Amino acid sequence: MGDYILETEGLTKEFAGFTAVRGVDLRVRRGSIHALIGPNGAGKTTVFNLLTKFLAPTAGRIAYNGRDITALRPADVARLGMVRSFQISAVFPHLSVRENVRLALQRPLGTSFQFWRSERSLERLNPRADALIAAVGLAADTLSTAAELPYGRKRALEIATTLALDPEMLLLDEPMAGLGHEDIARIAALIRDVAKSRTVLMVEHNLSVVADLSHTITVLTRGHVLAEGSYAEVSANAEVREAYMGTGAGGAAGHA
Amino acid sequence: MAGTQPARSPRQAGLPRHWRLILGALLLAAAVAGPFLFYPVFLMKALCFALFACAFNLLIGYVGLLSFGHAAFMGTASYITAYTVKAWGFEPLVGILAGTAVAAVLGTGFGWLAIRRQGIYFAMVTLALAQMVYFVALQAKFTGGEDGIQAVPRGRLLGLVDLGDPLAMYYFVLVVFLIGYALVYRTIHSPFGQVLKAIRENEPRAISLGYRTDRYKLLAFILSATLAGLAGSTKSLVFQLASLTDVQWQMSGEVVLMTLLGGLGTVFGPVVGAFIDVGMENYLAQYGSWVTVIQGVIFVVCVLTFRRGVVGEIIHLAQRVTAGRTEAPPPAAVAQTAPGE
Numbered sequence: 001m002g003d004y005i006l007e008t009e010g011l012t013k014e015f016a017g018f019t020a021v022r023g024v025d026l027r028v029r030r031g032s033i034h035a036l037i038g039p040n041g042a043g044k045t046t047v048f049n050l051l052t053k054f055l056a057p058t059a060g061r062i063a064y065n066g067r068d069i070t071a072l073r074p075a076d077v078a079r080l081g082m083v084r085s086f087q088i089s090a091v092f093p094h095l096s097v098r099e100n101v102r103l104a105l106q107r108p109l110g111t112s113f114q115f116w117r118s119e120r121s122l123e124r125l126n127p128r129a130d131a132l133i134a135a136v137g138l139a140a141d142t143l144s145t146a147a148e149l150p151y152g153r154k155r156a157l158e159i160a161t162t163l164a165l166d167p168e169m170l171l172l173d174e175p176m177a178g179l180g181h182e183d184i185a186r187i188a189a190l191i192r193d194v195a196k197s198r199t200v201l202m203v204e205h206n207l208s209v210v211a212d213l214s215h216t217i218t219v220l221t222r223g224h225v226l227a228e229g230s231y232a233e234v235s236a237n238a239e240v241r242e243a244y245m246g247t248g249a250g251g252a253a254g255h256a
Numbered sequence: 257m258a259g260t261q262p263a264r265s266p267r268q269a270g271l272p273r274h275w276r277l278i279l280g281a282l283l284l285a286a287a288v289a290g291p292f293l294f295y296p297v298f299l300m301k302a303l304c305f306a307l308f309a310c311a312f313n314l315l316i317g318y319v320g321l322l323s324f325g326h327a328a329f330m331g332t333a334s335y336i337t338a339y340t341v342k343a344w345g346f347e348p349l350v351g352i353l354a355g356t357a358v359a360a361v362l363g364t365g366f367g368w369l370a371i372r373r374q375g376i377y378f379a380m381v382t383l384a385l386a387q388m389v390y391f392v393a394l395q396a397k398f399t400g401g402e403d404g405i406q407a408v409p410r411g412r413l414l415g416l417v418d419l420g421d422p423l424a425m426y427y428f429v430l431v432v433f434l435i436g437y438a439l440v441y442r443t444i445h446s447p448f449g450q451v452l453k454a455i456r457e458n459e460p461r462a463i464s465l466g467y468r469t470d471r472y473k474l475l476a477f478i479l480s481a482t483l484a485g486l487a488g489s490t491k492s493l494v495f496q497l498a499s500l501t502d503v504q505w506q507m508s509g510e511v512v513l514m515t516l517l518g519g520l521g522t523v524f525g526p527v528v529g530a531f532i533d534v535g536m537e538n539y540l541a542q543y544g545s546w547v548t549v550i551q552g553v554i555f556v557v558c559v560l561t562f563r564r565g566v567v568g569e570i571i572h573l574a575q576r577v578t579a580g581r582t583e584a585p586p587p588a589a590v591a592q593t594a595p596g597e
């Protein structure tokens with residue numbers, strides 16, 4: 001297999017005449033943490049939606065593990081091992097923390113269409129679910145309803161659920177958004193740990209997190225790639241500094 | 257230690273297990289004694305509607321899909337059963353199976369067309385398809401047009417039990433209802449039901465976990481249509497009549513009301529809603545055309561005061577009581593208090 005787990009070629013998305021993503025060539029190295037940054041409205045979430053097939057590209061191709069996935073459906077992309085999270089935390093609010101994680105574990109059992117089988121048959125997944133829940137620091141909340149959790153814990157639950165699928169590649173859309181300092185440190189450690197055996201592509205605004213975690217950074221503005229490279233390279237780029245200063249998000253300059 | 261506790265869904269956790277068992281036993285006793293206390297036809301009608309509402313609730317309450325065309329399944333099944341039994345002289349059970357099977361086939365087609373749409377568009381597609389069924393029922397020869405199919409013989413169950421006897425018919429309907437209810441209950445509490453709840457709660461997330469959600473929605477739609485058909489088939493034998501009332505859009509609307517009244521997304525709510533609705537119709541019948549108005553007012557009042565429906569409110573109350581009791585210990589200690597519950 002090649003060096004790159006994910007490659008796109010000329011990825012483009014138009015919404016009624018407005019081009020949100022324009023000719024993006026993205027290459028994500030296997031086993032790396034790759035960050036996608038850029039001002040609000042740059043098209044980062046749209047790129048995620050294209051990669052995971054939640055949106056169909058207007059033009060361009062996507063290859064995952066050397067296989068063209070441009071025509072697949074979103075559930076099938078997930079089955080190939082590329083699993084995404086969402087910008088706004090995505091849990092199943094009225095289910096318990098354990099049930100949330102079990103939903104990710106249950107599909108491989110092959111009983112998910114069996115409406116005549118008791119849900120007790122899912123209890124054998126509890127030890128694995130509980131281990132994942134403990135790994136993200138939610139052991140005390142195992143039986144709580146997801147909706148009752150504070151935001152930071154919902155984020156952790158989401159990661160536990162995603163990890164339950166044992167994906168080869170994770171796409172995280174702003175995993176730190178809305179989190180306090182301690183939560184950020186915890187989730188960052190979690191991502192670093194997870195990335196030991198996986199590839200992570202993440203959108204993130206918190207530049208110290210980006211600087212800390214990522215091997216490669218791609219800067220997106222107005223739908224196209226402005227710069228790519230290590231944090232030092234990218235933050236030294238004049239255009240990048242201007243793009244960030246121009247939109248008033250001075251974080252990049254501050255860290256450079 | 258947490259690993260050994262069954263993870264009950266929070267909604268279900270409302271009533272403790274022993275309470276539910278006692279309640280279930282009382283209800284069953286009431287159901288058996290029912291025909292000696294109430295008019296059997298009233299009870300049979302309520303049971304048919306209760307099954308219909310449970311079928312409908314499987315979609316709205318557990319997948320979040322509002323069908324506005326469920327009358328099509330109930331009505332079609334009732335015509336098919338009435339026709340097979342009356343014109344071809346089949347045994348009642350065969351008639352019911354035929355009606356239910358046709359509803360299942362119809363549900364597969366409608367579901368396939370409708371599940372690609374979301375929200376109000378889903379409701380509109382189901383309504384449009386159901387209206388087509390209505391026009392067919394109005395125009396086709398075998399349905400008897402405005403007259404419907406009348407004087408349908410109840411026949412002998414398996415050639416043995418004469419369903420002309422009101423008591424025998426009542427217990428037969430009760431058994432049909434219990435089978436349907438058990439199927440709905442099991443579906444909701446199955447691995448499949450877990451996925452349905454996930455789709456209701458957050459469909460994009462369910463997709464991102466690798467579930468092809470359209471297929472789950474389609475199966476849920478087919479199950480719901482089939483059970484609505486079972487209710488319609490049974491109803492045609494109870495009233496010995498299949499008529500346009502059962503395929504009209506008003507019937508699709510009535511089942512929405514029953515479900516909301518009893519409690520959407522609670523397993524037993526639709527049953528309560530159906531009994532209230534049919535009860536109102538029955539006891540308010542003396543007021544003639546005012547029934548609809550009174551029903552409307554009661555409905556509005558109910559929806560405004562108990563937003564969760566009757567059963568939903570009861571469960572909510574029970575949850576608050578239990579929550580109040582277990583709130584005292586800090587979260588880490590909760591697992592230790594579990595054996596005492």
Ligand SMILES: Nc1ncnc2c1ncn2[C@@H]1O[C@H](COP(=O)(O)OP(=O)(O)O)[C@@H](O)[C@H]1O
Binds near residue numbers: 020
């Ligand atoms: N479904 C959509 N329909 C129309 N415009 C959209 C849609 N999704 C995103 N956009 C537009 O595309 C641009 C990029 O959005 P997005 O990808 O969410 O940006 P980011 O995640 O980088 O903040 C924005 O201008 C947004 O308004």
Ligand SMILES: [Mg+2]
Binds near residue numbers: 087
């Ligand atoms: Mg975004």
